């Protein structure tokens with residue numbers, strides 16, 4: 001484990017850096033992988049990226065061992081670097097460190113953001129799941145997270161969810177805090193507008209892109225229209 005000095009940790013080149021006082025960039029797309037992928041997934045990811053601007057890609061493969069994820073990750077991480085998309089690993093600080101990922105996403109049971117920061121250093125993005133809780137979000141911010149994630153906003157078949165969030169939590173958060181917030185859960189191009197209007201900085205989306213009837217490129221293009229980037 002690398003120990004970073006307080007000085008190094010005070011340098012803060014994260015997602016939050018885009019958010020200069022009083023200015024929030026337009027809402028962007030944060031793509032989550034499908035629950036399972038094959039060795040040919042890089043082609044599908046490239047198609048998705050062809051559909052429009054994607055700010056971040058999260059590799060989320062539940063129940064898969066870390067060696068397998070590491071092997072699958074390599075070409076995806078290379079592609080993300082080529083397309084200037086942040087490459088985020090779900091759940092595992094150790095795997096994010098091993099791969100030199102741009103970030104890690106931690107749920108409430110996935111470890112502590114403060115510990116993750118000590119291990120990963122100041123340059124790696126740390127995101128924290130906050131469900132529908134203002135309290136968890138403020139705690140995550142204090143712990144040094146680079147973004148907080150609220151959800152699920154809509155019904156989803158990608159994961160069994162125990163919490164439902166309302167768009168108003170996004171408005172509350174963005175009024176009070178500069179730290180970016182992510183909206184997740186069942187988001188489609190058709191239901192995204194209220195989340196964008198409420199202040200979401202990122203829309204985290206899986207099935208609406210990967211299960212789009214016309215393919216992932218069309219899936220991302222549909223979001224680009226809603227986000228005003230297409």
Ligand SMILES: Cc1ncc(COP(=O)(O)OP(=O)(O)O)c(N)n1
Nearest residue numbers: 090105106107108129149182184204
């Ligand atoms: C951007 C983003 N937000 C929330 C989650 C959910 O994380 P978690 O609660 O740990 O659940 P799993 O994804 O691990 O099943 C996420 N992955 N990404």
Ligand SMILES: Cc1nc(C(=O)O)sc1CCOP(=O)(O)O
Nearest residue numbers: 151152156158185186205206207
């Ligand atoms: C991974 C995940 N986390 C959620 C939460 O509420 O924390 S909802 C969710 C699933 C996101 O996939 P889709 O866009 O297909 O609904």
Ligand SMILES: [Mg+2]
Nearest residue numbers: 091106107110
């Ligand atoms: Mg998790």
